[in-house]
Amino acid sequence: MKKTGYQSLRCGLLGEHLGHSFSPQIHRELADYEYRLIELAPDELAGFLTGDGYDALNVTIPYKKAVIPYLDELSDEAQRIGAVNTIVRRDGKKYGYNTDYFGFDSLITHSQIPVAGKKVLVLGTGGASLTVQAVLADRGAGEITVISRNGADNYGNLDRHTDAEVIVNATPVGMYPNNGVSPVSLRRFPRCEGVLDLIYNPARTALLLEAEELGIPAENGLYMLVAQAASACGFFTGSPVGSDAVEQITAGIALDTQNIILIGMPGCGKSTVGREIARISGRPFVDADEEFVRRYSVTPADVITGEGEERFRQMEHTVLCELSKKSGYVISCGGGAVTREENYAPLHQNGVILFLQRELSRLSTDGRPLSKGRSAEELYRERIDAYRRFADLEITSTEVVEKTATAALDAIARRQIPERQV
Numbered sequence: 001m002k003k004t005g006y007q008s009l010r011c012g013l014l015g016e017h018l019g020h021s022f023s024p025q026i027h028r029e030l031a032d033y034e035y036r037l038i039e040l041a042p043d044e045l046a047g048f049l050t051g052d053g054y055d056a057l058n059v060t061i062p063y064k065k066a067v068i069p070y071l072d073e074l075s076d077e078a079q080r081i082g083a084v085n086t087i088v089r090r091d092g093k094k095y096g097y098n099t100d101y102f103g104f105d106s107l108i109t110h111s112q113i114p115v116a117g118k119k120v121l122v123l124g125t126g127g128a129s130l131t132v133q134a135v136l137a138d139r140g141a142g143e144i145t146v147i148s149r150n151g152a153d154n155y156g157n158l159d160r161h162t163d164a165e166v167i168v169n170a171t172p173v174g175m176y177p178n179n180g181v182s183p184v185s186l187r188r189f190p191r192c193e194g195v196l197d198l199i200y201n202p203a204r205t206a207l208l209l210e211a212e213e214l215g216i217p218a219e220n221g222l223y224m225l226v227a228q229a230a231s232a233c234g235f236f237t238g239s240p241v242g243s244d245a246v247e248q249i250t251a252g253i254a255l256d257t258q259n260i261i262l263i264g265m266p267g268c269g270k271s272t273v274g275r276e277i278a279r280i281s282g283r284p285f286v287d288a289d290e291e292f293v294r295r296y297s298v299t300p301a302d303v304i305t306g307e308g309e310e311r312f313r314q315m316e317h318t319v320l321c322e323l324s325k326k327s328g329y330v331i332s333c334g335g336g337a338v339t340r341e342e343n344y345a346p347l348h349q350n351g352v353i354l355f356l357q358r359e360l361s362r363l364s365t366d367g368r369p370l371s372k373g374r375s376a377e378e379l380y381r382e383r384i385d386a387y388r389r390f391a392d393l394e395i396t397s398t399e400v401v402e403k404t405a406t407a408a409l410d411a412i413a414r415r416q417i418p419e420r421q422v
């Protein structure tokens with residue numbers, strides 16, 4: 001499936017600050033050409049683009065417009081949108097394309113959210129919004145309304161548009177590290193039948209979590225990201241990439257970047273099994289109780305004894321919100337994390353939640369103040385509904401840690417295949 005025979009092709013991603021980009025990983029899976037990150041200051045752009053140091057490029061913020069004067073020809077989409085994210089040198093000329101157009105078009109197909117004839121609200125007016133608007137127009141959207149903080153249609157007069165049927169978030173609101181905020185409340189749009197969020201970190205923004213809660217079909221931006229890269233790969237190599245490769249790479253990245261979160265009764269072995277899952281899968285591990293101590297320099301037991309359970313739960317919530325912004329971690333939660341409903345959204349936003357079951361007679365009670373005074377049976381009866389409400393998967397401890405961890409990883413991989421909607 002991976003394209004081979006392109007080792008001599010020098011490709012890369014051009015931008016100013018690239019940070020942690022998924023693009024090298026995606027392109028590595030698409031083809032065997034060289035793909036590097038090229039961070040340039042604005043005054044270095046001209047020298048680089050007119051030089052001979054590359055064969056093909058992706059371009060990102062803030063250079064999607066700035067590269068245009070250096071190109072010989074633009075594709076129709078690039079011309080219409082006024083932005084280029086793919087450059088290819090061919091026959092002594094430089095060609096510019098906008099593969100975000102194909103990325104968003106593919107995302108609509110993948111999501112199965114119909115847009116033809118629908119009233120669509122597009123949030124934001126940046127480069128991504130222009131691409132979204134071009135695709136929606138070409139797909140025959142009935143009415144496209146762009147919401148801007150400073151425009152005629154803005155967040156203060158959304159009441160004009162409560163009849164919106166599809167909502168597209170093309171703003172960075174809710175994107176890591178500012179997780180948990182949403183540009184609009186979907187409850188204002190009773191006719192909404194689909195939500196597309198271009199953000200892919202976290203996997204479920206606050207907007208997508210609300211869509212999930214309301215039963216509205218929704219999709220994040222990861223598929224778009226992979227589809228635009230696949231389209232660029234087609235231009236780089238001259239041979240198109242099939243949609244099955246896009247599906248597969250998207251599923252792989254979703255699996256690698258999600259957190260594996262363990263919940264379960266105190267003393268059921270979450271930390272031990274979590275550490276083993278981390279070892280086998282090569283992920284970092286973090287124990288929420290240890291993180292609590294690192295953050296507050298006091299143990300959960302001391303807070304519970306000194307200030308009461310309510311204060312402890314507030315502090316624990318802050319810790320869980322921070323931890324669950326991470327990607328690709330194994331996170332072991334305290335046994336009572338499920339007793340606060342507000343912990344669900346942060347844990348779920350980027351994670352698969354695993355409920356680890358263990359025979360009650362085998363639970364360890366060492367140093368666990370909440371277990372004192374109440375039997376394991378009582379606690380279990382109190383919490384079982386909440387564990388099940390939070391959990392995506394339930395695993396029973398086999399008492400052989402490695403076996404339990406392997407079973408958990410197998411169950412997660414099996415679950416990932418059919419999961420498409422966020």
Ligand code: NAP
Pocket residue numbers: 061100103123124125126127128129147148149150151169170171172173175183198199200221222224225226228
């Ligand atoms: P941008 O130019 O930085 O921002 C887009 C627009 O969002 C702005 O023009 C602004 O519109 C609005 N906005 C910014 N901050 C806001 C805030 N605090 N509250 C409300 N609105 C705000 O970004 P972009 O390049 O268009 O990208 C937008 C989003 O799409 C980003 O999250 C980006 O990561 C994502 N994206 C994803 C893909 C993908 O492949 N999945 C591709 C491209 C972009 P107004 O000033 O008019 O309100």
